Amino acid sequence: MIQDLLRISHVSKHFGGNVAVLDISFSVDEKQIVGLIGPNGAGKTTLFNCITGFFPATSGEVIFDTKKINDLRPDEICRLGMARTWQRVKPLGSLSVLENVMVGAFSVTNKARQAEENAMEQLKRVGLTDYASKSAGSLPIGLKKKLELARVLATEPKLLLLDEICGGLNHTETDTILDIIRTIRQRGTTIVFIEHDMKAVTSICDRIVVLNSGEMLAEGNPEEITNNPDVIAAYLGGGHHA
């Protein structure tokens, strides 16, 4: 097992005078599932954007697989083996479901036939095989989230960053996605996971990092976090127990 597959040290992100993320440090070991939680505006997605190269961090270091990746572009980071999904899904609307996943698969192969084979395999994993030839833009939100997952899996990431992959889904759909995530981890992929659904997070994560107003509030295993008075006050609402 690799210790510190992803290490974030003292990362801050300023937009002009606004501090979106301040001095965040934590690390993720191989094959862990780490949850990143916090109220709206806590800076979770901004932190994802800093890690994946969409907004370079103002200061601090992001180390992936012993390599400093602060200055790399998103596509370079993806090809190193770190891939992300989007909170607001971004299907390639006029392409078919299969073609969407093929675009992901092309990051590991140059051959269209090989890409198609890999893509079909990923569609099977998330249960979208029947929709392969449908246009991606026409899918309902639950299936679009699955498509995001299949597409990003096709890039064969070592580390997967999931931004509210269960957002907007009902309980059955959430459970299906959580099952898929468990099997992804079993096959050796490390996962960092932004989520609002506390039940989903505590049921699946090994460790949880809590952000509040851009700063790190707590870090620990699910039990520690659900019993941490600061977390309960900031995130779950003052005075109530989870």
Add this chain to the structure above:
Amino acid sequence: MKQIALITILAAAAFALPLVIGENPYITGILISVLMMAALSSAWNILGGYAGQYSFGHAAYFGAGAYTTLILLTIYPTLNPLICVALGIIAASIIALITGSIVFRLRGHYFGLASIAVAEIVRLSVLNFDFTGGAQGILLSDVSLWGLDLNSKNPFYYGMLLVLVVTLGITAYLRTSKTGYYLQAIREDQDAASSLGINLSYYKNKSLLISAALTSVLGSLYGLYIRFIDTSAVLDLRLSIEIILTAIIGGVGTLWGPVVGALLLVPLAEMLRSNLLGDTLVKAGLVSETSALGIFLKENLAHAHVLVYGIITVLCILYLPKGILGLFRRTK
């Protein structure tokens, strides 16, 4: 593969067409225009239709080919024209690389606006330099290649046909290759594309280079064919816009859309220009020659083919947003 077969069959038919119509310079001239516009629009489509980067400045690459070829042949009359075509590609590629490295940082409408600016810079430079002939343009008296009769139109018919077939072949190949998928991903969502490992600037520049190189070959051919060029003929914004309208009306981002657009628009423009429409209606007795409509048809409409393009475009955007070919595309 199906598309490659279709391209081959239609190319064979187009190859035989001059034998059927015989020696008719007028018809051959119109056919050359159709082939040229189909090829120009197809070349634009690789960048605009597949990668979704709407260039409003393709006249710059057309002009680069035409001017490079004619300037070189004026200075070195014995030079092989094909070498001039190759040097034209290099000139267009240099403009494309400079343009791409600057304006591809911009997204959406800003790219379109910047592409107009670059093309206008090229046009105004050519207009004001001496070696380009300035506002007078360049007249080429004689040109020869392999003993072909370059005063006849047939060599240019086949030249344009060859470039069109090559352009369609490249497009058909791209559609089934990694590059083609990547270009379409960039068109649909640049952030998603980037997060899936696609180097945005590399693939945008690649499609621009292919598109610009093909466009410059057509410019060179046009220069050798007409043997007189000036900025209003080969570098005008009007040309860039006609290229785009042809693609939009036929079907942007489809293999055959630009061909369909050219088959419709070029003969239509010719009918308007030559007053064929007005004459026919008057002769058929449908419209009186002295009525207001008759005068309009005979006197004014000839100057208004761009206006008619505009009206067709508006109708297309309203009722056929995916172009004529969009009608036949299977809905998924």
